[in-house]
Structures are given as C-alpha cells and as structure tokens.
Amino acid sequence: MIGTFVDxxxxxxxxxxxxxxxxxxxxxxxxxxxxVFSLLSALLFVALDAVDVAFTEAAxxxxxxxVLMLGTIALTSRTEKKSSxxxxxxxxxxxxxxxALVYGTIDMPNFGDAAAPAxxxxxxxxxxxxxxDVEIPNVVTTILASYRGYDTLGETAVxxxxxxxxxxLLSGLGRRxxxxxxxxx
Amino acid sequence: MMMxxxxxxxxxxxxxxxxxxxxxxxxxYDRVLAVNSFGTLTVLLIAVLGFLNGRPDFLDxxxxxxxxxxxxxxxxxxxxxxxxxxxVSQVPNSKGAKK
Numbered sequence: 583m584i585g586t587f588v589d590x591x592x593x594x595x596x597x598x599x600x601x602x603x604x605x606x607x608x609x610x611x612x613x614x615x616x617x618v619f620s621l622l623s624a625l626l627f628v629a630l631d632a633v634d635v636a637f638t639e640a641a642x643x644x645x646x647x648x649v650l651m652l653g654t655i656a657l658t659s660r661t662e663k664k665s666s667x668x669x670x671x672x673x674x675x676x677x678x679x680x681x682a683l684v685y686g687t688i689d690m691p692n693f694g695d696a697a698a699p700a701x702x703x704x705x706x707x708x709x710x711x712x713x714x715d716v717e718i719p720n721v722v723t724t725i726l727a728s729y730r731g732y733d734t735l736g737e738t739a740v741x742x743x744x745x746x747x748x749x750x751l752l753s754g755l756g757r758r759x760x761x762x763x764x765x766x767x
Numbered sequence: 768m769m770m771x772x773x774x775x776x777x778x779x780x781x782x783x784x785x786x787x788x789x790x791x792x793x794x795x796y797d798r799v800l801a802v803n804s805f806g807t808l809t810v811l812l813i814a815v816l817g818f819l820n821g822r823p824d825f826l827d828x829x830x831x832x833x834x835x836x837x838x839x840x841x842x843x844x845x846x847x848x849x850x851x852x853x854x855v856s857q858v859p860n861s862k863g864a865k866k
Contacts, residue, residue, distance in 0.1 A: 636828070649842045
C-alpha cells in the first residue's frame, strides 16, 4: 500500500522531469534536470531493493555524466539548435518501441516471485556451492570474482579504458585552448 | 509509522517545489541549488523509506548518497569557476572568471 503510493509519486515526478527535459531549450537547465532524473530513478531502484544499481545510477548518472555534459556544453553551445524539419517519424518510432517494451513486460514474473526462473535456475546452485567450490563465505564476492570472474575482468578493462580516454580528451582540450590564447596574444 | 508516512509526504511536497524551481529558476545558481537540495531530499527520503519498510540498514546508503551529492555539487561549481575539472593549473584563471 505504502510502497504503491511511493512508486506512483516517484513515477509521476519522473515523467514530469522527462517532459521538462524535452520542453526546455536552454541546455544548462537540461543537464541539471537530467541529474534530477537519475536521482529519481535511483530512488525507484532503492524502492525496488536494488541498492547497488541505485548507487551506480546516482554516482554515474547524477555525478559523473552531469560534469561531462557540462564539459560538452562549454565546448559547444549553450542553447538547443531548433530542428528545421518536423516529421512525425521519430514520434511513431518511439511510440512503437514503447508499446513493444510494455508488451514484453506482460508475461514477466511478478516482483519478488519465488517461482520466477531467476530464482529457480542458477541462484540456488550458487548459494549451495559457493562455500564448497571457492571457499569464500560471502556469496556476492564468490559470484563476482569467481563464477563471473572473466566477466568482471572484462568490465574492469572497459571502465579503465573509458576513464583513460575521457581524461586524455579533457586534458588535451584544455591545453589546446591555452595554446590558442597564447597565439592570439 | 504514522509520523514516518507524514514525513514521506512532506518530503514529496518539498521535492515537487524544488522541481518547480529547477524548471522555472531564472538564474544558473537557482538550478545548481535546486539539484543540490534535491540530492539532500533524496538522502532524507531513502532514510524515511528505510524506516517505513522496517529496514533501517538503508541508512548507510543514504550516507553514501550525501557524500556523492556534496562531491557532485563541488565539481559543478568548480567547473563554472575554471571551465575545467581536472588539472586547474593549465587553465588561465582570468578567463574562467570573466565568463
């Protein structure tokens, strides 16, 4: 009952924020609104008990990507460029995708359903075997570092590469600007 | 229980007010402040939701959110001041202040 009320209010604010993002043409306001959008979705993840996902969403969505978007604005323009062609095609594509997604959720198991395939298949085996197979008492650590070890290694490599790329881009841009200033003077 | 519910409703109302300021807010700093206070309200709401669901262990997560919120606001403001996030010494000071 209370959970439903919280969900409804959070989703209403999420939809309002999304409309505000579409309507606003000052890009700085859009960046701030998208930060609030990811804070709201992080709250929804907390309400669904997915705390780790919520934490990633808040750190990446509201933290890092806000700063990166601001960096992009500083290098490009502060207002949105009005599109000269107005066609209904994008709206139709979005509508069809949305309907397909909603249709896809219809035969999904309920939230927290014990008979859901995710609880039946590998999860009991992980819970049962983790102590014997890997001899680490924490199941989450076992899954991340052993059962899905290669997956985690790949993820770390991707995140590391992305971080290096972003750092190189940002520092290179700053230096080039300084060079241009010196040439002007 | 009733008190926590009332607190949750009050937090929702203030979130809506902050959203209005974020959308309408004429100046840049109104919007930065709005995002910052929305982050604070998120922290409070996570704490209240934890007590509402009878799982106050969510308080740790609320603490971490408070830290992220602080660092994020500092990053945004630093960006306004210097037009750069990382190494500030490369960027000429006067240029950042003029804009």
